[in-house]
Amino acid sequence: MEFYEVVKKRRSYRFFKSEMPEKDTIKRIIKAARLAPTWANMQGVEYIIIQDQDTVNKIWEAIGQGEKFNNAPMFIVGIIPESGSGKNKNGEPYYPVDFGICFEHIMLAATAEGLGSCWIGFFNEDKIKQILEIPKKYRVLGLTPLGYPQKEKEEISSRKDLEEITHWESF
Numbered sequence: 001m002e003f004y005e006v007v008k009k010r011r012s013y014r015f016f017k018s019e020m021p022e023k024d025t026i027k028r029i030i031k032a033a034r035l036a037p038t039w040a041n042m043q044g045v046e047y048i049i050i051q052d053q054d055t056v057n058k059i060w061e062a063i064g065q066g067e068k069f070n071n072a073p074m075f076i077v078g079i080i081p082e083s084g085s086g087k088n089k090n091g092e093p094y095y096p097v098d099f100g101i102c103f104e105h106i107m108l109a110a111t112a113e114g115l116g117s118c119w120i121g122f123f124n125e126d127k128i129k130q131i132l133e134i135p136k137k138y139r140v141l142g143l144t145p146l147g148y149p150q151k152e153k154e155e156i157s158s159r160k161d162l163e164e165i166t167h168w169e170s171f
């Protein structure tokens with residue numbers, strides 16, 4: 001799929017078919033995330049693939065967003081240790097930035113594979129860490145259900161006008 005087509009096609013999907021994505025497909029998606037830029041190439045982001053249905057159900061409970069989603073065959077959970085990236089000149093950490101870039105690569109690669117995803121950022125992090133036995137030093141900054149969409153969405157949801165978000169030369 002051509003790049004701009006992928007970008008336009010990526011939408012947040014919340015309803016999935018039960019068919020499990022192929023292992024090779026999942027590996028290609030993770031390989032795409034592996035190519036993402038990170039602070040000093042530190043590559044701190046790691047991915048937990050969840051296909052066991054008991055665990056998938058537990059993850060939904062920890063997300064707790066109810067009927068907004070139906071079940072999905074699997075999840076990709078992204079994790080990064082706070083030490084997994086650098087800090088800027090103000091001492092502010094860059095690990096959430098590295099995480100965001102890598103996880104967006106996941107979403108775009110999933111789209112290119114014909115899969116639906118939805119970045120989930122609102123969940124009980126402690127519960128997810130407990131369910132997946134994630135070591136204390138890691139943060140869980142996002143996770144996504146992954147599966148074939150029940151129904152394709154329109155290519156674009158509403159966005160601000162280009163003029164509203166673009167400043168040429170100065171603010």
Ligand SMILES: Cc1cc2nc3c(=O)[nH]c(=O)nc-3n(C[C@H](O)[C@H](O)[C@H](O)COP(=O)(O)O)c2cc1C
Binds near residue numbers: 011120121157
């Ligand atoms: C950091 C982040 C966190 C998000 N968290 C959630 C979430 O917890 N639940 C949810 O249903 N969607 C979540 N979303 C999806 C957004 O609601 C969605 O991207 C936005 O409404 C635009 O729609 P689109 O992705 O279909 O273009 C999140 C997106 C981002 C980038």
